[in-house]
Amino acid sequence: MDTENAQNVIAECWGSEIIPELERYIAIPALSPSFDADWEASGHIEAAVQQVAAWLESRPVTGATVEIQRLPGRTPLIVVEVEPFGAAATDDGDESTVVLYGHVDKQPEMTGWRDGLGPWTPVRDGDRLYGRGGADDGYAAFASMAAIEAVQASGGSHSRCLMLIEACEESGSPDLLHHLDALGERLGDVGLLVCLDSGCATYDTVWLTTSLRGLVEATLRVDVIAEGWHSGMASGLVPSSFRLLRILLDRIEDAATGQVKVEAANADIPSHRVAEARAMADFLGGTGEDFGLIGDLQLMEDDPADGLLARTWRPALSVVGADGMPPTASAGNVLRPYTALKLSLRLPPTADSQAVASELADLLRSDAPLQASVSVDEVDCADGWDAPDLAPWLAAALNESALRRFGQPMQLFGEGGSIPFIAMLGGMFPEAQFVVTGVLGPESNAHGxxxxxxxxxxxKLTGCIADILDAEARRSGS
Incomplete structure (x- = not known):
């Protein structure tokens, strides 16, 4: 493949086509179903799916078909199938499939946007395109198709490609397994998965994700009285629902250290992942993010490598939402009827999320303090993922592409987030190779x-994907 021409094709596509399309996409408030219960009626997900599918269908890619797969009551899935091209089209061997993955659904708006910026207001400032969903993960569909287009326009080759763009990833991908079942044999023999929904620690080379944390989410609620009572009358006799919640939270997390007490949520860290974290800390000269800490706040880990492992291989509990508590400006002296907290428990890549969820629910529901009414509802699970060893051909191709496009060798790192699809496909195709990467780098602030x-x-990353597609098609016996 003429790699220089491929990058020129990609640059032209990004400048004249992809940026305007992403600006249109950012303006669509396509909240994931977990954040828009009436997503079908609101039509925003449908609008995003239609926009992305129409652009994909318009591209001059030989052998491409675009469809929207629909299942009753579930979010749609964009399916793009591209026939083998170049040397791969004449290969008499077994036909392998390259799956390219992305999603179009988005996280909620979140507060704190700077003046002039907003979740649904695309703003270009130098190399930065602000707005919700551009980086997570609207760009993936456009970049994937541009990479295929560049391969074909530059004398390269690619195997059969199957692009899957879902619309419920930010809700934990509850619909995706049903879509995979519906695709059936169309998935083919998946030899390589390319996912552009992950991150990067810097913007000056390719960062390959080697692990993803799992996740258990649940809503913990404690009810104490039927309606609010004047605190001067009830407090001191009727227990505070918040105090009872504190007792329950102490069962699952050490408040002093942040250590998670759920046994199934803890796992040994493989030695090679520890070595990767130390290499990454040395490369970055730290952990790579300053997080905008307020005042003299101390991090939970002093050693940079331990800090990287803490956010990629150790469990961590966050309270990400609350009900039953009025804003401070309008809070009266009232003993509140209930408190509900949305819990987000990040898990090591190798932890069994179902086992964690079961143990978590048992710890919170059993022996309720003062026989209070305790509920644990809306439990969602997602397993993490620990990448298989890179095949020699893929390791070489990734490193050569990183040097070509960025002038630096590829780097490896663990990611603290979750991508349920990766664990799903890894279980279905244990022999497959994975290129999990993305653009969520310093200050990019996905979800915030x-x-x-x-x-x-x-x-540049799009150019690297074109390189990998061509290398995969040309490999023999690797």
Missing amino acids: PNEFLHVAYAE
């Missing part, structure tokens, strides 16, 4: 305010 896509990085 001021999310942005680093355009120059995304453009």
Whole structure:
């Protein structure tokens, strides 16, 4: 493949086509179903799916078909099938499939956007394209198709490609397994999965994700009285629902250290992952993010490598939402009827999320303090993922591409987030190779305010994907 021409094709596509499309996409408030219960009626997910599918269908890619797969009561799935091209089209051997994955659903708006910015207001500032969903993960469909287009336009080859763009990833991908079942044999023999929904520690080379944490989410609620009572009358006799919640939380987390007490949520860290964290800390000269700490707040780990392992291989509990508590400005002197907390428990990549959820529920429900009414509902699970060893051909291709496009060798790192699809497909195709990477780098702030896509990085990364597609098609006996 003419790699220089491929990058020129990609640069032209990003400049004249992808950026305007991403600006249109950012303007669509396509909240994931967990955050928009009436997603079908609101039509925002449908609008995003239609926009992305229409652009994919318009591209000059030989042998491509685009469809929207629909299942009753579930979010749609964009399916793009591209026939083998170049040397792969004449290969008499077994036909392998390259799956390219992304999603179009988005996280909620979140507060704290800077003046002039907003979740549904695309703003270009140098290399940064601000707005919700551009980096997580709207760009993936456009970049994947641009990479295929560049391969074909530059004398390269690619195997059969199957692009899957879902619409409920931010809700834990509850619909995706049903779509995979519906695809059946169309999945083919998956030899390589390319996922662009992960992150990068810097914007100056390719970062390959080697692990993803799992996740258990649940809503813990304690009810004490039928309606609010004047605190001067009830407090001191009727127990506070918040105090009872504190007792329950102490069962699952050490408040002083943050250590998670759920046994199934803890796992040994493989020695090679420890070595990767130390190499990454040395490369970065730290952990790579300053997080905008307020005042003199201390991190939970002093050693950078331990800090990287803490957010990629150790469990951690976060309270991400609350009900039953009025804003401080309008809070009266009232003993509140109940308190509910949304819990997010990040898990080591090798932990069994179902086992963790079961143990978590038992710890919280059993022997309720003062016989209070305790409920644990809306439990969702997602397993993590620990990558298989890289095949020699893929390791070489990734490193050569990183040197070509960025001038630096590829780097490895563990990711603290979850991508349920990776664990799903890894279980279905244990012999497959994985290229899990992405653009969520320093300050990009996915899920939070001021999310942005680093355009120059995304453009170079697209070139790397084209390189990998061509290398996969040309490999023999690797």
